[in-house]
Amino acid sequence: MGTLRELYPIPNIDKSWSVPQDFTTLFDWDYDEGRTTLMHLYQKGKDMQWDAVNRIDWTQELDFENPMQMPEEANAIFGSPMWDKMNKSEKREFRRHSQAWNISQFMQGEQAALICAAKIVQQVPDLDAKFYASTQVMDEARHVEAYKNLLTKFGVAYPMTAPLQQLIDQALRDSRWDMTYLAMQVVIEGLALAAFGTIRDVAQNPLARMVNAYVMEDEARHVAFGRLSLRDYYPTLTDAERDEREEFLVEACYLMRDRFQAREVFEVMGLPVDECVKYVEQSATMQLFRTFLFQRIVPIVKDIGLWGPRIQKAYVDMGVMHFSELDLDELSSQDEKIAAEFDEQNQDVRTAYVQSVAGHAE
DSSP, X not given: OOOGGGGOSSSSOOSOOOOOOOOOOOOOOOOOOOOHHHHHHHXXXXXXXXXXXXXXXXXXXOOSSSTTOOXXXXXXXXXXXXXXXXXXXXXXXXXXXXXXXXHHHHHHHHHHHHHHHHHHHHHOSOHHHHHHHHHHHXXXXXXXXHHHHHHHHHTOOOOOOHHHHHHHHHHHHOOOHHHHIIIIIIIIHHHHHHXXXXXXXXXXXXXXXXXXXXXXXXXXXXXXXXXXXXXXXXXXXXXXXXXXXXXXHHHHHHHHHTTTTOXXXXXXXTOOHHHHHHHHHHOHHHHHHHHHTTTXXXXXXXXXXXXXXXXXXXXXXXXXXXXGGOOHHHHHHHHHHHHHHHHHHHHHHHHHHHHHHXXXXX
């Protein structure tokens, strides 16, 4: 097989994307012991490195009719006139493309996180933050690898959506190190955790669930990294500086909430795009999903101290204010526990396979 880009059903996609940047690379000559909490997180990041080749059983396949074996209601236009007009074969293709679009955005976001983490290593002033960010660079490379391997099993992939590209462009171009954190560690990673969790907890395909569970285990640490760094930094800002960041954050949250339209899938499938988007916007299922996406973001924002009237008004408007009371550490512990359970299940399967082969050999 050639490149993954050859699986894009959309013609004339550029081979690369160049984002000019202007920021200062900082060296830290103190080499002090750093913040205890962040150094503990750095140690955890080292201890919990894993290999996407060995940890995941890539011999498993996706389902032909429904690749990740998601509930029918998870299809964005399920129940619409457009859906009802499709025959069995067309519905099967729509499932394949819409699920591949979803995983594609995960993969595209992980490459963005890889680049942003590398930027943080250069730009952040404290050595303890540089240390942890360096482990995140490796994590994100592994996530791109895992999602790329998963996408090859779909046989189709999609480029980055315009809203996601817009936010990443802003994060990379901004010369202030905390803005990279805010866009990536808080908004994009926080939203991704919730989206990954939907597949981990709702899908029935073992491979799709496993990939997302293992990625979530890492992402929970990345979000904690953003929390620890920004929680220390934001109290030092002026009111005007905090207001500017809250304004950016509100815009970023609305941008990410509204990016789950999958217009590209509707175009490729030859469906009436505007009708499909209108149905998706009014769908109770999609509204619930968009609300759930902020499960991790809202308590993070509250924790780092960007909790002014503008932010709270936006979250009330989105119907996500109730997430502010969630325990982020408990959610992170649960992510690690579920990943460990997948390790146990995978080991049981591999052991049974080895025993089966040995039995036939006798």
